[in-house]
Structure formats: C-alpha cells, structure tokens
Amino acid sequence: MTRRKPSRARLRPFRLDDAGDLCRIYPMFFVDNAVKYGSSRIVVAEADGHAVGFVMWGPALEPAWFDRGVERWAELDELHVHPNYQGRGIGTRLVRSAAREARAAGFAVMYLVAEASNAPARRVYEKSGFREHNRIVRYKLEL
Numbered sequence: 001m002t003r004r005k006p007s008r009a010r011l012r013p014f015r016l017d018d019a020g021d022l023c024r025i026y027p028m029f030f031v032d033n034a035v036k037y038g039s040s041r042i043v044v045a046e047a048d049g050h051a052v053g054f055v056m057w058g059p060a061l062e063p064a065w066f067d068r069g070v071e072r073w074a075e076l077d078e079l080h081v082h083p084n085y086q087g088r089g090i091g092t093r094l095v096r097s098a099a100r101e102a103r104a105a106g107f108a109v110m111y112l113v114a115e116a117s118n119a120p121a122r123r124v125y126e127k128s129g130f131r132e133h134n135r136i137v138r139y140k141l142e143l
Contacts, residue, residue, distance in 0.1 A: 014042035021051035026080045045090045053081035055094035074102035076112035095128040
C-alpha cells in the first residue's frame with residue numbers, strides 16, 4: 001500500500017463561500033444539520049484553493065442522559081474529508097482542532113456518535129484521544 005503524502009491543508013473557520021465545497025463533500029450537510037447549524041462551529045481544511053474537509057461541533061442541547069453528572073458538554077456532530085484527500089491526517093487535525101476549541105470555550109467533555117462499521121473514522125477519533133464510552137443497541141421490528 002502506498003502511503004499518501006501528508007496534507008498541507010490549512011485549517012480555518014468556515015466562510016459562507018465554502019458552502020459549495022461542503023456540499024460537494026456531503027451533499028445534504030445543510031439539510032441534515034439545519035437545527036444545529038446556528039449554534040455550532042465549523043472548521044474547514046483548505047487545500048488547492050478549496051475546502052477539502054470540515055468538522056462541526058457545538059454545545060449539546062440537553063444534559064448528558066448517558067453520563068450522569070455531566071450537565072454541560074460539547075458534541076462533535078460532523079467530520080468529513082473529501083475522498084481525494086483522505087489518508088493524509090486532515091481528519092485527525094480537524095478533530096483535534098474541534099477539541100481544542102471546545103476546551104477553550106470551557107467544556108470539560110466532548111462526545112460523538114460513530115457507526116461501528118466506520119472503522120476509518122473510529123481510528124481518527126481514537127488517535128485524537130476519544131475512547132468508547134458506552135454502547136447503545138438498536139432494535140428493529142419488521143411491520
């Protein structure tokens with residue numbers, strides 16, 4: 001397997017003119033995140049004149065029912081890197097940036113939800129210091 005060269009992507013805050021690039025990476029981003037968009041922060045990775053990845057995080061809107069005693073917490077809601085730029089450390093840099101920003105904003109803890117089958121994302125999160133906190137079992141009833 002050939003290792004890709006490290007990215008020279010520059011991390012910066014989201015700007016409105018990044019919207020087209022974000023939609024090329026995740027077409028339904030603004031639809032899926034309409035409720036959280038206004039209260040969240042987005043950091044963009046820019047390379048070759050375009051946004052090639054982004055992370056969105058923000059304050060949680062409810063107490064952490066899954067972790068007693070945690071009232072105020074941050075949530076990492078979205079992490080996406082364009083396929084042409086994956087494997088270069090951009091995702092890890094974005095996650096670490098979100099964690100630094102949350103810590104600076106006074107949050108003591110940040111949570112995220114990841115699909116068990118999404119091994120690449122889980123590696124990025126674990127490399128950034130996240131540890132599995134609990135498991136939720138999803139049940140299904142065919143009707």
